[in-house]
Amino acid sequence: MKVRVTIDRRSEIADPEGHTVMRALHDLGFEDVQEVRMNRVIDLEIAGDDPGEVRRRVVEMCEKLLANPVLEDFEVEILG
Amino acid sequence: MKVRVTIDRRSEIADPEGHTVMRALHDLGFEDVQEVRMNRVIDLEIAGDDPGEVRRRVVEMCEKLLANPVLEDFEVEILG
Amino acid sequence: MRVAVAVFPGSNCEHDVVRALGTLGAEPELVWHRETDLEGFNGVVLPGGFAHGDALRTGAIAALSPIMEPVRRMAESGKPVLGICNGFQILCEAGMLPGALIANRDLAFICRFVEVEVVDTGTVLTAAAEPGQMLRIPLNSYEGNWVDPARTGRVVVRYADDPNGSQDRAAAVANEAGNVVGIMPHPERASDPLLGSDDGLVLLEGFVRSLRASVPA
Amino acid sequence: MTTMETPVYAQLGMTEEEYRSVVSILGREPRPAELAMYSVMWSEHCSYKSSRAHLRRFPTEAPWVVVGPGENAGVVDIGDGWLAAIRIESHNHPSFVEPYQGAATGVGGILRDVFTMGARPVALWNQIRFGPLDQPRNRYLFNGVVGGIAGYGNAVGVPTLGGEIEFDDCYSGNPLVNVMCLGILRKEQLVLGTAGEPGNVAVLLGAATGRDGIGGASVLASASFDEEAATKRPSVQVGDPFEEKKLIEACLELYERDLVAGIQDLGAAGLSCATSEPAGRAGLGMDVDLDRVHLRETGMTAPEILMSESQERMLAFVRPDNVDEVLEVAERWEIDASVIGTVRADDRLVVSHDGELVADVPAASLADDAPLYHRPVERPGWLDDLWSRPFQPGEVPVIDTLLDLLRQPGVGSAAWAYEQYDHMLFLGTVVGPGHDGSLLRVAGTGKGLAVSTDGNGRLCLLDPRRGSARLVWEAALNVAVTGARPLATVDNLNLGNPEKPEVMWQLVEVVEGISGACEALGIPVVGGNVSLYNETDGADINPTPVVGVLGLADPMPALPPRLDRAEPGMEIWLIGPEPTDNFAGSHLERLHGPAGGRPTAADPEVGLAVIDEAVRLAHVAPVLHDVSDGGLAVTIAEICIASGVGATIELEGTAELFGEDPHRFVAVVTPGWDPPALGRRIGVMGGDSLRIGDESVSVAALAEAWRGAIPEAMRS
Ligand SMILES: Nc1ncnc2c1ncn2[C@@H]1O[C@H](COP(=O)(O)OP(=O)(O)O)[C@@H](O)[C@H]1O
């Protein structure tokens, strides 16, 4: 099954990358940009056909490795 | 307006980072993982209230800066 | 006085650390990350580099390596544990030090000498330094920007000028007990005047002194 | 439409004549996989078909040469049982298509060339050239290339000690990205790219093979560049420094345990090259089973597998009884390995896929029977015109001119780039970036290895022979000011389209210039690279050879000269010949307009004497700095900035202050020393300003101009 994990850095944590991109966008004349946050997406292909079970596994992966609880929140989406 | 840009590395382009993450997941006992691809999400806050116009602007940003056309495809989603 | 120097796939400063600690009378030994037993060592160093290519987040995969179990036990029993650069990142990811390290403020890798001040001499790394002592040591990192949302970290060495956005200008951080320390600049690279500075020796000497005081596991 | 009419060989970049010679070698029409192999192996990039005949001119012999041109890297003996391996490569076109990955994979490739020889790579340098930074595209390319070099080099764990950066309009459509690597090894660890003996097993180590670079690097680097570039994009290769790091450690362990008979890296032409060349060198053949190659993608065809330029792969040749041990080492370092072939006693390269025979060719023919072109050579008619219009500056305002020069991104500080590179790893960098030559200590020997690389497209445009000779002299002097004697050279010939007789003339002249200087210095050329077709929409780049000189400091000075060791009261001496009034190719000329005039020639006799003096002084003088980009005024300003001390200079005249004639260097010494034969005292260190004649400027103002050069241009 295809699973998409979206990992968002929590808004109270600085995002130097987003900040740099915003500056670059302003430099290019996109002055209408008010905020930029860079996050990551991890696309997984998992063996198994029980969506509930697959989700449980992926949440476990997130808690163990894929997301850092000090900085990030995650969301798991089963794409099928 | 809130806009979410999802940037995916094209499937024929190697993704060494995804490969390393897959190895790590296998090592942790998640042997059901068959593929991992690392992608990016950029969340933007744009001044303006015409969704069509905002989308046009963001597509332009993607073409000029946010996505690397040599390696990546992008998708723009207006969150409102 | 045996000290384990952990080697992860992608570590690259392990030989430099061995060389610098060796000249100070310690007996450093390289230990592969799959090792689960650190019996007989007085302490451990996690050296710099790019463990697992910094995939996902710097230090994240290494923090789950088998060797981190005995490292954790050593830390809990009060033995000296030092993380340098990537090692600092690994200790944060492992939850053995507070906070996390994110990309430098200016989004560029920084390799140059920086001035730092020792602000806390009560740790295994700073035991031989004077309070307020200024040191010139090379920084060498892309993710050297320490953030600590819970504000529980104990800053022991501070940058004189802020090179990377690090919270409280922290260059080194310790756990409450002071036996686990992570430092972003590389003391082993400032171990010979021919290479530009030997200011890092006072830190490594403090660490070696702590090893001496520590009974092997 | 065109695919209907264009024969396959032509789509693969082969001429009809080349195709016919394949038919005559095989005695039949080639199978698709065979044609694929010949097309990549016979590309300009892999076969040097336009340049090979001329490269024979290089002097390549000396008693200390262990391996000269022809292998993956040159190897020289540095004594005490140690060898040094060195090589330079270009990644120009891939870096234009994708600057970060292009530069990154360039670094990966040059590292493999060096550790293929059995050496541990210990240092990297890069020579990069772009169009002016006032164009956003050039800023994007420069930023991406530096990022890629840093990203790969830092993560793979090999320090990058510097290099050089040049900006010129001619590189706007065609940036140059050259990378050089130095490795060291114990004598007994030398390995060659040979298949060894019949029965040896070929083990493919490292990354999985994908469709990367198909129609990529070798094709990109072997044809002119135009809008079509976009269609070549899907083949972009992605570098994985982590995989390479593991590969380095695994290979070094294989060498240490004497488990390989030979090894070959997979670079351009991928498996085609890595199977045929080692077999050909051994006079043998090989059976290769493509079904055993570990793949990243499904459905790859035999030609695709054979042509793939996936990075971070090596092919080791192993005695059958060592195979298990090799696989164990690979597993421990967490890299993939597959046994893909066996060396044959005859000379056939026999390849199967899906259980079917897809190729059966004489292994050596892929390399040895490559076409050899003697392309027409003609001196460009416009050269006399250029020579007749020398730039004559007359008297210029000294301080304003100096500040203008320091603000040029090609003259000012390169720290913006090199502070992104780890240049301190391994605790060996005694003199790092920001000085002249780099100096590394060789642990446990009391010796130092020095390296300098130099290129100057403008100088070589005006006179490719004189210009390229001067590059060798400059690099040699840069090495000498660290206390080292020049030992060997590598070169990278970046030129335009060889189908133009003027470009071929430039090639011939450049080879002659480098050869002459090397002969005078008594040093061999031990390796190099040729990058042709550096043109965009018909415009060729300036001929831009880059030379790297390796030197040996034996013993290494106890306190080698550095720019930051000048102190108030020290005397400033200028060593070398009197200046001429020739500004051809200088930065002062660049500041004021087009190139013109004929550059001053190097003078071997003076050059040698100056180098001797530099080596001697390196043991006593706190500061030695050669006079190059921007001339003497810039040289002195750089010493003032690095040391944070002012100076008073008692010299006048544009030629003295801003001329860039060869063979000159500055020594800063404590008073009362033994004055050198070729030297004159020109001033004294002190205060916080630089005073030249009756003008002066604060060191702070100099530093601001110099440090800001690149950052300001990148912000524009
Ligand atoms: N300009 C040159 N000067 C000296 N040697 C050269 C030059 N160009 C190529 N060579 C030598 O030719 C050999 C083949 O080069 P190449 O096929 O590019 O090797 P690789 O496949 O390792 O990149 C190398 O030994 C290289 O040093």
Ligand SMILES: [Mg+2]
């Ligand atoms: Mg090679």
